[in-house]
Amino acid sequence: MSEKFSSDFELADLVEDNIEEPKYYKVLLHNDDYTTMDFVVEVLQKIFHKDKAEAYAIMMKVHTEGIGVCGIYPLEIAETKVFLVKQMARSRGFPLKCTLEEV
Incomplete structure (x- = not known):
């Protein structure tokens, strides 16, 4: 048996x-x-679904600056992602080393 609702309110009124x-959170590689650089590129492609060029660019940032953002x-x-x-x-x-940091 279905109940009838009063039309005195809007559905939006029910939503807080x-x-x-x-x-x-930013996922960071250290x-x-x-x-190896090749392994870092592989991780970026398999886990973060980066194309080869983007994975290479992130890997180089990790290599030259010590840390790089894989994604947010x-x-x-x-x-x-960190676990994987x-x-x-x-x-x-x-x-x-892979960590996360609140944005």
């Missing part, structure tokens, strides 16, 4: 006005003396 936007994501996605990078790096024997 104080909905907050999710916080976003340079080290052991992880909501917290859960950023945490997943660490898992892939460890499986290949690299100490690649």
Whole structure:
């Protein structure tokens, strides 16, 4: 049995006005003396879906400046990306450091 709703209100009245936007986080790669440049490019292509040129540019930024931004994501996605990078790096024997930072 369906209930009838009064037409005295709008559906928008049911929605709270104080909905907050999710916080976003930068996923960062850090340079080290052991992880190969080719591996960093591979990580950027496989995990962050960067094309070869963009992956190479980010890798060079990591190499020359010590740190580079892979992308900006909501917290859960950023945490997943960090986990996947660490898992892939460890499986290949690299100490690649990946962190996140609130935007």
